[in-house]
Amino acid sequence: MTQPSYDAVVIGAGINGMVAAAELAGAGWRVALVDEHDRLGGFIASEELTLPGFTHDTFSSWHPLFVTGGAYATLGEDLHRHGLEYANVESPDGAVTASVSDQGTVIAWRDPAVTAEAFEHATDRDAYAAMLTELEQRAPHVFGALGSELRARDIAALGFGAVRGLGAAGGTELLRTAVQSGRALTRERYAGWEVDQLWAPWLLHAGLSPDHASGGLMLPVMAFAMHAAGLPVVRGGAGNFVAAFEALLAERGVDVYLGEPAEAIEVAGGRAHAVRVGDRELVAERAILASTATARLYGDLLPTPGSNGARAAARHRPGRAAMQVHLALDAPVRWTDSRLDDVPLVHVADGSGSTGIACAQAEAGLLPAEPTIVVGQQYVLDPSRAPDGKAILWLQLQELPFDPVGDAAGEIDVSAGWTEEVTAAYLDRVLARIERYAPGLRASVLASQVLNPADLTRANPNAVNGDPYGGAAELDQSLLWRPGSDTGHRTDVDGLWHIGAFTHPGPGLGGGSGHLVAQTLLRPSAPRRIRERLGNAFNRHDREDPQ
Numbered sequence: 095m096t097q098p099s100y101d102a103v104v105i106g107a108g109i110n111g112m113v114a115a116a117e118l119a120g121a122g123w124r125v126a127l128v129d130e131h132d133r134l135g136g137f138i139a140s141e142e143l144t145l146p147g148f149t150h151d152t153f154s155s156w157h158p159l160f161v162t163g164g165a166y167a168t169l170g171e172d173l174h175r176h177g178l179e180y181a182n183v184e185s186p187d188g189a190v191t192a193s194v195s196d197q198g199t200v201i202a203w204r205d206p207a208v209t210a211e212a213f214e215h216a217t218d219r220d221a222y223a224a225m226l227t228e229l230e231q232r233a234p235h236v237f238g239a240l241g242s243e244l245r246a247r248d249i250a251a252l253g254f255g256a257v258r259g260l261g262a263a264g265g266t267e268l269l270r271t272a273v274q275s276g277r278a279l280t281r282e283r284y285a286g287w288e289v290d291q292l293w294a295p296w297l298l299h300a301g302l303s304p305d306h307a308s309g310g311l312m313l314p315v316m317a318f319a320m321h322a323a324g325l326p327v328v329r330g331g332a333g334n335f336v337a338a339f340e341a342l343l344a345e346r347g348v349d350v351y352l353g354e355p356a357e358a359i360e361v362a363g364g365r366a367h368a369v370r371v372g373d374r375e376l377v378a379e380r381a382i383l384a385s386t387a388t389a390r391l392y393g394d395l396l397p398t399p400g401s402n403g404a405r406a407a408a409r410h411r412p413g414r415a416a417m418q419v420h421l422a423l424d425a426p427v428r429w430t431d432s433r434l435d436d437v438p439l440v441h442v443a444d445g446s447g448s449t450g451i452a453c454a455q456a457e458a459g460l461l462p463a464e465p466t467i468v469v470g471q472q473y474v475l476d477p478s479r480a481p482d483g484k485a486i487l488w489l490q491l492q493e494l495p496f497d498p499v500g501d502a503a504g505e506i507d508v509s510a511g512w513t514e515e516v517t518a519a520y521l522d523r524v525l526a527r528i529e530r531y532a533p534g535l536r537a538s539v540l541a542s543q544v545l546n547p548a549d550l551t552r553a554n555p556n557a558v559n560g561d562p563y564g565g566a567a568e569l570d571q572s573l574l575w576r577p578g579s580d581t582g583h584r585t586d587v588d589g590l591w592h593i594g595a596f597t598h599p600g601p602g603l604g605g606g607s608g609h610l611v612a613q614t615l616l617r618p619s620a621p622r623r624i625r626e627r628l629g630n631a632f633n634r635h636d637r638e639d640p641q
Contacts, residue, residue: 098349100124102615103369103378105356105395106385108136108556110593110608112339113165114383117612119346120169126376127348128369130355134340136385137554137562138603140331144422144541147481151332152545153418153553153562154603155470155488156439158323164241164613165605169342176345178338180326181475189437190320193291194531195444199431200288206321215285222289226321229314232268235259236315240599241610243582244574273569274310276302277446291445293317295466298492301413301567301601303453304446308569325438327472331479351376359384359395359590366590378589381615385594385608387556388565388577391585400586402579409578410596413567414456415496415547415560419489419521422540426485427471429532438474442467442528452493459499461506465491467524484540491524496547496559512546556594564595572600583611591615 100123104115107129119125133139137153144150157180160166170178183190186205193200203209206226210219229236235256242248256265271279276297280290294304296316302309328335343350351371359382360368360375366382368375384391392399392407399407426435434440443449443466452462470488473479480486498508498516506519521544529535545553547560556564565571574582576598583591583598593607600606 097368097375097377098126099377099379100126100349101378101380102126102383103128103376103381104383104385105129105359105369106136106556106594107131107134107350107352108385108594109138109160109603109605110595111136111383111385112336112343113169113605113608114385114593114612115348116169116172116339116342116346117165117609118615119343119348120172121616123380125346125348126351126369126378127343128351128354128356128371128376130353131554132353133336134343134350134352135333135336136556138332138336140328140333143420143543144486148422148484148486148541149331149479150420150486150543151327151470151472151488152420153332153550155327155332155472157326157328157335157603158319159602159604159606161326162319162323163604163606163609165609168609172342172345173335173338176338176341178335179329181329182324182326183438183475184324188324189433190325191292191296191439191441192434192437193295193441193443193445194429194431194434195291195442195448196530197287197291197444199434200292201433201437202292202317202320204321204324206317209321213286213288218284218286218289221283225283225314226318229318231260231264233318235268236311239573240606243584243610243614244598245582249574271314272311273307275305275307276309276313277304277450279310279313280446287445291443294445295441295443295449295468298449298453298466298468299602301563301565304450305453306568308572325475327438327475329476329478356384356395358397359587361397361587361590365588381589381591383591383593383608383611385556386592386596387558388592388596389558390555391592396587396590402581402586405580406578409571409575411566411571412496412559412561413563413565414453414492415494416550416562417491417494417517417520417547418545418550419487419491419524420543421487421489422480422542423485423487423535423538424540425483425538426473427469427487427532427535427538431531434531436474438471440469440471442469442531449493455502456493456495459495459497460502461495461498461500461508461520461523462493463501463503464527465493465524467491467528469528489524489528494547494560496551496561512548517544517546556596562595563601564597567600573598576600583607583614 115127139152210222358370392403468490550557595601
């Protein structure tokens with residue numbers, strides 16, 4: 095049998111796989127994209143999960159990281175040409191996100207000055223403006239680190255650039271903030287509770303807790319991104335994002351193999367040269383990119399993992415597990431604080447206090463007594479998600495154990511694991527917690543669909559132990575230590591690259607690693623760059639001295 099031959103074969107059709115395949119094919123490479131599921135998208139999908147006419151984003155939903163990233167800058171125009179549309183908060187006085195607890199409600203508006211006006215302490219208003227200005231000054235260095243391979247020369251260049259751009263003291267302060275926790279940052283800079291309650295729960299979306307190092311840097315990044323870009327969702331459901339990618343991949347000639355898992359990466363002479371899919375070998379003449387779990391790449395797909403691969407697999411540890419809840423409602427939510435009725439995403443939490451406790455309980459194997467609840471109200475931005483007069487809710491719980499050993503409230507028997515009964519009991523706790531601030535919610539529920547941690551792993555094997563973020567995101571598992579090898583996206587096997595949430599820059603719907611590796615592969619080689627520089631120099635000389 096003649097084996098298909100490509101310049102690159104990409105394993106895994108989630109956000110990073112789709113981005114890499116599209117960018118490489120756009121540069122003229124012959125590309126194959128392989129996924130064991132019968133659809134593209136990974137953790138990006140929308141379905142009528144509850145009732146006809148109610149469109150739910152099954153897994154991920156919000157796209158601020160994508161629209162502010164390099165992949166969107168490269169592919170966005172073509173994706174919009176293929177039907178991608180975003181709904182977003184555009185007005186400066188429009189609400190983006192909020193947090194509610196017994197101590198009160200705090201709202202982030204697109205305009206940071208409008209946000210800060212509600213803070214009790216005048217010093218906090220000044221400190222908030224200073225935090226965002228500081229992040230803007232640091233942006234080239236912070237986002238430069240997130241958008242580079244972080245090899246020794248990259249780190250040296252970033253360090254030199256930070257000292258040159260910020261000064262020695264500014265560079266040192268940036269390093270200090272980078273190892274600070276979110277709780278420490280807000281305690282140090284703010285007299286009131288508002289900033290902590292508003293932004294500490296957002297650290298969960300980066301896989302962190304309020305007490306993890308690097309939260310002091312990520313908290314301002316989250317605030318800066320939302321003020322700058324809002325909280326866009328795909329109009330009509332996240333499935334339309336995947337459909338736009340599907341059309342773009344087809345237009346660029348990518349061969350897509352769905353419903354067929356990659357079984358092995360064939361290596362010869364120290365170089366990865368093919369991916370075995372069923373009874374075929376997809377030959378890769380230039381590169382293989384694997385958007386897979388670290389353990390799967392080095393334990394299942396490679397015949398021998400190599401020392402770096404074995405170390406990466408041994409160092410990887412899953413983060414906390416998560417749960418997705420989808421509700422079809424008879425009417426839009428009516429919050430006690432009516433301002434929340436029009437906020438796209440609301441956290442039920444008091445900031446580092448309740449979120450830190452819930453994270454600690456989950457890390458100890460317990461169901462949190464008072465979980466942080468992400469309440470997504472996508473219908474506020476996109477009314478097409480539900481029939482007229484109805485609504486949907488997208489709930490996310492990010493502080494759960496995959497194998498619970500107990501219940502922090504002492505009310506739920508978890509001895510049999512994530513059974514239907516345990517899942518239903520925990521859902522009741524979640525709805526009761528929301529209902530403290532949105533009375534009548536449970537009476538409005540027409541239908542529900544719950545994906546517990548075990549369900550997430552069944553839906554996507556990259557969600558190891560129910561963790562949708564590609565592993566723990568603490569500092570020792572991030573940046574140049576992610577995925578735990580010395581080679582970063584490169585592997586010990588020539589021609590084989592590791593991408594996805596398990597690699598730098600980590601989790602989030604940004605397509606960062608797929609974009610980074612694709613652009614690295616498309617960068618001219620050193621000899622070619624030298625030839626081009628010499629050619630340009632000679633051309634300039636000829637123009638300047640025609641004699």
